[in-house]
Amino acid sequence: MRRGQSDLHTLAGAYALDAVPDGDRARFERHLGRCEACAQEIRGLREATARLGASAAVRPRAELKTQALRAIARTRQLPPLTRDDAPARPGWRARPGGGRAVSRLRQRPWVPRLATALAVGFLAVAVGMGVLAIGARHQVAQDQDRGHAIAAVLNASDVIMLTARVTTGGNATVLESRHEHSLVFTASGLPALPPTRSYELWLMGPGGTRPAGMLPRPRAGMIGPMVVSGLAAGDRMGLTVEPAGGSARPTSAAILILRLAS
Amino acid sequence: MSDSQELPQRGPADGAGADADAAVLLAHVARGDQIAFEEVYDLMAGPILGMVRGVVRDVAQSEEVMQEVLLDLWRTASRFDSSKGSAMAWVMTLAHRRAVDRVRSEQKSAERELRAASAQIDYDDVTEAVEATIDRERVRRCLRSLTDLQRESVTLAYYGSYSYSEVAGLLGVAVGTVKTRMRDGLIRLRDCLGVE
Numbered sequence: 001m002r003r004g005q006s007d008l009h010t011l012a013g014a015y016a017l018d019a020v021p022d023g024d025r026a027r028f029e030r031h032l033g034r035c036e037a038c039a040q041e042i043r044g045l046r047e048a049t050a051r052l053g054a055s056a057a058v059r060p061r062a063e064l065k066t067q068a069l070r071a072i073a074r075t076r077q078l079p080p081l082t083r084d085d086a087p088a089r090p091g092w093r094a095r096p097g098g099g100r101a102v103s104r105l106r107q108r109p110w111v112p113r114l115a116t117a118l119a120v121g122f123l124a125v126a127v128g129m130g131v132l133a134i135g136a137r138h139q140v141a142q143d144q145d146r147g148h149a150i151a152a153v154l155n156a157s158d159v160i161m162l163t164a165r166v167t168t169g170g171n172a173t174v175l176e177s178r179h180e181h182s183l184v185f186t187a188s189g190l191p192a193l194p195p196t197r198s199y200e201l202w203l204m205g206p207g208g209t210r211p212a213g214m215l216p217r218p219r220a221g222m223i224g225p226m227v228v229s230g231l232a233a234g235d236r237m238g239l240t241v242e243p244a245g246g247s248a249r250p251t252s253a254a255i256l257i258l259r260l261a262s
Numbered sequence: 263m264s265d266s267q268e269l270p271q272r273g274p275a276d277g278a279g280a281d282a283d284a285a286v287l288l289a290h291v292a293r294g295d296q297i298a299f300e301e302v303y304d305l306m307a308g309p310i311l312g313m314v315r316g317v318v319r320d321v322a323q324s325e326e327v328m329q330e331v332l333l334d335l336w337r338t339a340s341r342f343d344s345s346k347g348s349a350m351a352w353v354m355t356l357a358h359r360r361a362v363d364r365v366r367s368e369q370k371s372a373e374r375e376l377r378a379a380s381a382q383i384d385y386d387d388v389t390e391a392v393e394a395t396i397d398r399e400r401v402r403r404c405l406r407s408l409t410d411l412q413r414e415s416v417t418l419a420y421y422g423s424y425s426y427s428e429v430a431g432l433l434g435v436a437v438g439t440v441k442t443r444m445r446d447g448l449i450r451l452r453d454c455l456g457v458e
Contacts, residue, residue, distance in 0.1 A: 010438070013445030014426040018362045019419035021427070043347045045445075048452035049420060050354035053313030055401035060307045060328065065300075068307070068329055072299055072336040080292070080340035157399055160456070163283075 012038060016045035149227040153177045153184045160261055166190060166239065167255045174237065176260055181231045183260070186224035187215070193241060200246050201228060202238040204257070212237070214246045235260050284349035285342070292339035299336060307332065309350070310357045316421045317361035327364050331357040358420070365423040404454035412447030415440050 011028050014020045020028060032039050153159060156177030163173045170189035177183070185201060193199065199215035212228045228237070239256040284305055290298035310331050315324040334356055342352050405413055411433070418429045430440040 010441045010445055011426075013416075013443075013448045014419065014441055016448055017416065017419035017444055018359055019424060019426045019429065019444065021425050043351075044452050044457065045448045046347055046351045046355055047457035048448050048455055049358065050348070050351040051397065051401055051455050051457060052405075052416075052420060052451065053316070053354045053358060054309035054350055055398045056312035056316055057308035058312040058315060060311045060325070064325060064329065065303055065307070068303055068332045069296065069300060071329065071333055073296065075333060075336060077292070077294060078337050078340060157403070 009035075009038060012041050012045060016042055016049055146227060149182065149229070150184050150225055152180050153182050153227070156180050162258055162260070164256055164258050168241075172239065172256055172258070174258060174260075176231070178231070178261060180229075182227060182229045183231060183237065184224070185215075185226045185228060185237075186222070187218075188222045190215075190218060190221075190223060192218070196244050197241050198244045198246065199223075200240055200242040200250075201226070202240065202250060202254075203228065203231065203235045204238050205232050205235040207232065209238070209249060211246065211248060214242075215239075231260065285344040288335075288339050288342045288344075288349050288352075291336060292342070302335065303332065306335070306350070306353050309354065313354060313357060314361045317358070317423055318364055323364065324361075327360050328357075331360050334360070362423045400455065404451050407454050408447045408450055409443075411435070411439075412443045412450065415443040416447045416451070419444060 008028060008031050011020060011024060015025065015028050032042065153175055156179050158179045159175055159177045161173065161175050163171060166172055166187065169191045170187055172185065172187045174186075175184045190199065201212040201215065203210050203212045213226060215223050215226065217223075237256075237258040237260055238250065238254040240250045240252050240254050242251055284302065287298045287302050287305070291302055307328065311324060311328045314327045314331070315321065318324045318327055331353070335353055338356075342349065346352075405417075408416065414433060415426075415429055418424050418432060419426065422429075424432065426440050426444060427437050429444075430437040433440065
């Protein structure tokens with residue numbers, strides 16, 4: 001190789017942008033195979049370029065979906081790569097030390113659209129209730145307030161999404177806006193509790209632990225969305241199982257602790 | 263990076279309540295699950311098409327490229343490894359390469375020059391009149407945090423399908439400078455977006 005390592009290394013950006021001619025590309029990919037730090041960097045840069053691309057999403061014509069489904073139905077799939085195979089996609093090589101670290105906490109900035117859909121669904125329900133429940137104005141007003149609070153979080157410029165497994169089963173998804181000092185909590189698949197017990201949310205910060213609300217009973221396995229306001233710096237969010245009326249302080253071990261963005 | 267990603271569990275009992283998890287969906291797709299593919303389509307087709315249109319421009323050709331990418335995704339889903347990046351990054355990488363290949367195979371220099379002339383407004387162009395995402399404003403803001411040369415280098419390469427030496431020629435700066443700006447720019451973008 002004629003080029004120095006450092007010169008090759010500066011190709012990382014161009015490579016992640018697919019802006020490297022074939023010759024250079026092959027050379028850089030050989031380098032990637034030997035340089036774990038470089039492979040790691042490429043992975044991070046690819047996440048950034050993917051965000052750049054994905055943020056320009058458009059809605060495809062409906063026929064395209066039918067076409068795609070028809071096409072895959074008659075297309076054979078490739079088997080998984082075995083250990084001996086060369087990596088099919090440079091830039092996605094295995095870490096020699098096994099990069100299989102698993103975290104319970106994921107930041108998935110991609111997926112807020114799902115949560116948006118969820119919240120939009122909720123808003124639609126709230127609006128629907130406005131039509132149906134003519135006698136229940138108070139309830140409707142409350143639902144509208146809640147819908148508004150949810151919309152404020154989802155539309156915040158700094159909204160992020162966190163997801164985590166609940167240790168006793170199920171998943172929690174949180175959309176958080178520091179700017180709004182609020183988060184929207186939803187969960188699915190939480191184990192059903194006896195009538196005498198309920199799930200309770202907590203905010204746990206340097207100033208102590210405060211109750212953040214009781215979770216409603218799940219409907220079709222789903223809970224929420226629930227708005228928690230008044231987030232302070234350094235807060236984490238916790239979930240415990242409490243007596244049905246709720247507790248002023250946690251009386252059992254947390255089944256979920258989520259580090260919030262600070 | 264890899265430790266901010268959870269591996270999909272490939273057991274049949276997974277997925278309960280985790281329908282949002284594209285990585286898990288891909289694992290199902292890898293086993294020939296057409297319903298999972300449909301969900302992946304709903305999640306990914308919009309981002310793929312949006313990006314491809316930014317690169318390829320022609321609507322009909324962009325739709326073709328999107329279909330190729332989705333078919334690729336179906337065929338090669340078993341090769342996706344969530345320890346090496348997010349599902350979205352994997353798919354968008356596939357898609358961007360396809361789009362760039364399509365443009366380069368045209369080899370119509372006149373068209374590409376036209377593209378260069380408008381590359382600066384590309385991003386805004388592309389993001390207009392399309393479905394809103396929470397992400398968009400943040401990406402724009404982060405792009406604005408780059409220096410002009412970083413931003414131009416990144417967008418010319420990403421949406422203009424130019425190689426780094428072509429970008430250097432277009433911007434009238436040294437090749438080494440462009441390589442560095444692309445890398446610095448993407449690092450800044452990555453940090454600003456909070457992805458690893």
